[in-house]
Amino acid sequence: MIEEPYRWVEAIANRREYIEAQLASGSPIAALGYHDGILFLTLGQTRQKIFEIYDRIAMGAIGHPGDIERLRMGAIELASTEGFTRSATDVSLRRLVHYSLSPVMKSAFEQVYGPPYLARMLFAEVGERPEEDLFLRVEYDGEIATSGATFAQARQDFAVLSGTQQSRELMESFLKTEHGADASLEAALKSALDAWSIGHMSLQTTDAKELPERAAVSKYLQEQLAHTGIEAGILERDKSRAIRYRSLSDKELRPLISD
Amino acid sequence: MEPSLVAFDQNFSGAADDFPALLRRKGLLAPAAIVNSQGGTPHQKSWQPTEATTILAFKFSGGVLVAGDRRATAGNTVVYDRADKVLEIDRHSIMAIAGVPATAWEMARVLEHSFQYFRRTQLQEMSVDGKVRALSKLLRDNFGFVMQGVGVVVPIFATYDSHPKPEARLYFYDAMGAQFEATDYAATGSGSPAVRGILYYENNWRAKPLQKLSEDEAVSIALRALDTAAESDTSTGGVDRGGKIYPLIKIVSREGITTLPESKIAAVFKETVA
Structure with a gap:
């Protein structure tokens, strides 16, 4: 029956609805370009969600751990073999996502007898200057969103990922006004934590169209910080070393946000 | 259902x-x-373990010092006088090579990517034993080429181990991939017999053993040893006094790897060797 075209469309729509429901509880991840690099941040996780992919590339993901793992391995394999056969500078996030990950995810999604990837991913590649940073979000159906200037938007120095579209849009509208590429790590950290809180608050309700009050955000953040850990990683802009990724522990970060 | 063409x-x-x-x-x-044992091994008899170079490494008070001359030879010909035979593999590991450069550099590249690939996929750093073993495996896989008379590599591997006890570790290998941990020093390449003699003497009968030396003293001994090796071994460049080409010296310590600037090596050379 799925051979009939309109049944296929229906099956795809059902599948989309199912995946969206599965991803809806995913805790937000924010990636912010700042003066000395790119910061990835999320909160309160039981399993790791931010990963190093290659020298200048990192990834954050929500979804099923098994699917995230397969995609992560695929990305690392591709980047590593490219870096080995050519050079580390030839490994590019744009190519990795556009030519390899996105087609794979799209075909898995549309082959309705096979399992789709239950994952939504956020990639970033650190550039020599903040303007050269690249952020790409890849959806379970292979759809790609970029931080670069498009017909609909100006270039952004950040990208976010969340369980629902509403949550993501609120985080984006917050960061659009609060964050700039010349921020320090401390400033980026604070914006990222606030953005995370806004995104997470939105996941708890269904009708949050407006940004919440400042006081409510910081109260919510304090409550969360009291009993959950921060997971973060940075891609450093420092050209003196080849490998730019470094994970930041909760212990390192707490003093930076104490005031 | 067709299998996915992913x-x-x-x-x-x-x-x-x-x-x-x-x-x-x-x-x-x-x-x-x-x-191929049936089809005859035409080059087997002609294989001689000639790794035309001199590489040395020893532990001193500040970690492990690894030094190598800069000469690359093909038979009697000097092909290159600025060869880099002391290679950084990761933030705390150095592989220094004697042998066929093409194979050795390829091995270093594979090794470098192996460690990073492991860290990225497994989300933890490879242990020192794992790293030492990885190089051993590459050497053993290469042994077929060695038996055909091409591609022999005899490396030294120096690294800093943070677990369980923070200390510098030094290994040397044979062409088949057997690894040996050196307590104090290691040398490889055609000029190594002379170097081994010097390091043994310095370690046992001089005022203080190698492990107690300061950085300047260690650099001085490394330069003297390479100069001595070059005296009788044509394949070792030693110090080119006219061309001002100095050996490459790197130090592995707890903080990572430091490449000594040429100016510093030149200063120590002028003061204590020349």
Whole structure:
């Protein structure tokens, strides 16, 4: 029956609805370009969600751990073999996502007898200057969103990922006004934590169209910080070393946000 | 239902597949050559372990010092006088090579990617034992080529181990891949007999053993040893006084790897060797 075209469309729509429901509880991840690099941040996780992919590339993901793992391995394999056969500078996030990950995810999604990837991913590649940073979000159906200037938007120095579209849009509208590429790590950290809180608050309700009050955000953040850990990683802009990724522990970060 | 035509390989257990295996799966690394025992091994008799160079490493108060001369030779000809035979593999590991450069540099490249691939996929740093073993495996895989008279590599591997006890570790290998941990020093290459003699003497009968030396004293001994090796071994460049080409010296310590600037080496050379 799925051979009939309109049944296929229906099956795809059902599948989309199912995946969206599965991803809806995913805790937000924010990636912010700042003066000395790119910061990835999320909160309160039981399993790791931010990963190093290659020298200048990192990834954050929500979804099923098994699917995230397969995609992560695929990305690392591709980047590593490219870096080995050519050079580390030839490994590019744009190519990795556009030519390899996105087609794979799209075909898995549309082959309705096979399992789709239950994952939504956020990639970033650190550039020599903040303007050269690249952020790409890849959806379970292979759809790609970029931080670069498009017909609909100006270039952004950040990208976010969340369980629902509403949550993501609120985080984006917050960061659009609060964050700039010349921020320090401390400033980026604070914006990222606030953005995370806004995104997470939105996941708890269904009708949050407006940004919440400042006081409510910081109260919510304090409550969360009291009993959950921060997971973060940075891609450093420092050209003196080849490998730019470094994970930041909760212990390192707490003093930076104490005031 | 047709199997999915998904483009990239899906490896469900990253631990089972190391980086060289990944390269082989993708056809990017030649499988180890197999010596055919029936068909005769034409070059077997002619194989002589001549690794034309001198590499030395020893532990001193500040970690491990690794030094190598800069000469690359092909038979009697000097091909290159600025060869880099002391290679950084990661933030705390150095591989210094004696042998055929093409194979050695390829090995260093595979090794460098192996460690990073492991860290990225497994989300933890490879242990020192694992790293030492990885190099051993590459050497053994290469032994087919060695038996055919091409591609012999005899490296030294120096690293800093943070677990369980923070200390510098030093290993040397034979061409088949056996690894030996050196307590104080190691040397490899055609000029190494002379160097080994000097280091043994310095370690046992001088005022203080190698492990107690300061950085300047260690650099001085490394330069003297390489100069001595070059005296009788044509394949070792030693110090080119006219061309001002100095050996490459790197130090592995707890903080990572430091490459000594040429000016510093030149100063020590002028003061204590020349």
